[in-house]
Amino acid sequence: MLSVFGLVLIRPAAILPAFDFVQASDAGPLPAEQPAVPVADPKAQSAAAEHELPAFVPGHQMLTFSSDGEAEPDGQTKAATANLKEQSKAPEWPEFFGAKKLFGAVKEPAPLAARAIGTYAHGCLSGAVALPIDGPAWQEMRLSRNRNWGHPKLIALIEQFAKDAQKLDDWPGLLVGDIAQPRGGPMITGHASHQVGLDADIWLTPMPNRRLTAKEREDIQATSMLDKTELAVDPKVFTGKQVALIKRAASYPEVERIFVHPAIKKALCQAAGTDRKWLGKVRPFYGHYYHFHVRIKCPPGFAGCKAQTPPTGTDGCGKEVDQWLARVIPAKSPPPPPPIGASSKPPRPPIMLSELPKACQAVLQADPDPVKIPREALMTGAAVRQVLAKAAAVKAALAKAAATPGAQPAATGATRSPALRPYMRKTVAAEKK
Secondary structure, three states: OEEEOOEEEOOOOOEOOOOOOOEHHHOOOOOOOOOOOOOOOHHHHHHHHOOOOOOOOOOOOOOOEOOOOOEOOOOOOHHHHHHHHHOOOOOOOOOOOOHHHHHOOOOOOOOOOOEEEEEOOEEEEEOOEEOOOEEOOEEEOOHHHOOEEEOHHHHHHHHHHHHHHHHHOOOOOEEEOOOEOOOOOOOOOOOOOOOOOOEEEEEOOOOOOOOOOHHHHHHOOOOOOEOOOOOOEOOOOOOHHHHHHHHHHHOOOOEEEEEEOHHHHHHHHHHOOOOOHHHHHEEEOOOOOOEEEEEEOOOOOOOOEOOOOOOOOOOOOOHHHHHHHHHOOOOOOOOOOOOOOOOOOOOOOOOOHHHOOOHHHHHHHOOOOOOOOOHHHHOOHHHHHHHHHHHHHHHHHHHHHHOOOOOOHHHHOHHHOOOOHHHOOOOOOOOOO
């Protein structure tokens, strides 16, 4: 059993030792594929109901109960005194065994047929090949991340793009950022997409005329293309050469989209002149102020890759880019941090393996670097959201009780809350000698 703010939560006997928020009975067969945000159905809700509330880290107001149900004042028992050390900590949300933990641990690709499986933001990759860390017209950055893997079609395009830009546009060479992990999938940090080996980040900083050391590739910071307002490019760093580089990337028929900061998109619109067809591929998006993101189409001949709707063909230089600039106006001052324990809004749940195409399980389990998939990793997305909803309800009730100085649980109604009722029982709070 678990004590949360002095409340006692009942721990089911079937909890797995490594992840005490997941019950093994929930780990069923993987569905064929689910949308990015699955809608819970009655069966999923029933499965989710089997999961007891995960443990929280104790917060800064405790409610302890004696055997007769009366609330004990803080500091009246040795147990309460010991718990005072935990009062400065905010309650923590439960953690789950998301797919990113599985895919992030793999060091080698799956030696299967080259396939981009699923969607750009919910998928995986088999038969990946690595972009060499050094080439005649490129250098790979951030080598420690092991994200220089991609579908063979993308790797071939990057190599050709680097050579063309150097030869035809007088660009010194490409500094290549993240592409994908050896088997694709969600990443522990950094990206929502880049999961199927069809996305690559290209720095807008020119490659130096020497080979960078491994340390330099980790430490060198890319140059922001924005001025001090963060709403326009700095003409000292964003020049015609960057315009030509992005235009070159958009010229390849395999390239479907290029993502850039809205200010860069605005600058491209102004610099394009009469040749504007390529601008339709260049889409404004958050971030992307020091690099641009190249995305190629699903390779032909494999139905398991889910394509996006193609761009409309318009240049996107009118109302659309202005609306995007309005979205990225910098805040004058950062918002104040919320009070400890004040927020009961659940965090965004991780992508679970059950939400990816079923073939991604075989990709993980392929030799020579097979991944053992624990049953807790097969928890459904619906079950995860149910657990978070329960946690939010309890956290909100505890925060409400904590916000009333000196209030007894009975007076605040915390002990009678429907959200708390399944997780509470009386216990002896006094330490016996």
